[in-house]
Amino acid sequence: MKLISRSSAAKALTLAAVSALVLSGCAAAPEETTDAAAVDFLACAVSDEGNWNDKSFNEAVYTGLLQAEAELGVTINALESATPEDFEPNLQASVDAGCDIIIGVGFALGDAITKISAENPDLHFALVDSTSESTxxxxxxxxxxxxxxxxxxxxxxxxxxxxxxxxxxxxFPSVTDFMTGYYYGAMQWGIDNDTEVTVLGWDPMAPDNGDFMNGFAPNNPEGLAIAKTQLQAGADVLLPVGGNQFTAAQSAIDELNPDAVMLGVDVDIAAGNPDLAPYIFTSIEKRMTIATFDVIKALVDGAAFDATPYVGTLANKGVAITAFTDFASKVSSGLADKLAELEAGIIDGTYKPKG
Structure with missing residues (x-):
């Protein structure tokens, strides 16, 4: 670990110059103050389509960058991608700035990060929610x-x-894995309670019949239509897996069944969106903040770069469900203990979340 030197200052100046040349709409996130002693390390990230304040996976990664800046003393740069056409220019800008690690947020960046990383084999990259053939x-x-x-x-x-x-x-697997676990968890409840449970929209044994919006546009009208159809068919819990679909789902619930609830994905949706909290039963978290920080910390601490996948699990606290918050008084009295038992069983292999 080295203190910032003249070469580091030059690197920061280069970064500022490069960032100014990024395509219109690809703004760098604002700088934050650094609490730790500065070190000679530049951690960079390129967002998926959208911005760093999306209250979802982009923001989760950005929060990990801010944590690294505050606790490790690294310099950070986070480039937003207004459209998919910005992925490659933003990645190239990060390369030109001399970033020590470049993190691509989301599987949509897969092709772009594979191309740029192959052209720069001596640089280090990370990719959220997908793999790459690049070593x-x-x-x-x-x-x-x-x-x-x-x-x-x-x-x-x-x-x-x-x-x-x-x-x-x-x-995509990063979508259907949520749905598959949800399906088999519901089926397990049915087995445990000798009660039939119906899951609309997804059956892992019949994937061609799944309900999909054909995209990830926020509050997708097709998602709204699916939510309404499922509510009309009797569903009183909805799990939309496709980024920010929660306002659309809320609208469907308000119209058709005000007693219904929905689940968040990626981050704690209720915590970040107080207006949605009365609708969010729980959220299925991918703790991308932890993963982002840990990858940066390992390199800052002097570990050699390792392309072995980081896999967040229940065992390493990389995934979780959030507290029931507004619904804590409404869940069954024994549910918390049962969920703890199930978690232990998943970790030891007793239960198979993917069937």
């Missing part, structure tokens, strides 16, 4: 089916109709 890209992956299993079990327990629903953006 200098570290995948940051999350076993969301594990936390999804807990959420599905709790949802079936809470449901009065014993019909719950889920739908996704596109049938």
């Amino acid at each position: 200098n890209v570290k995948p940051l992956l999350f076993e969301t089916a594990e936390a999804g299993f807990l959420a599905g079990y709790a949802s079936a327990d809470y449901s009065t109709s014993k019909t719950i629903g889920t739908y996704g953006g596109l049938p």
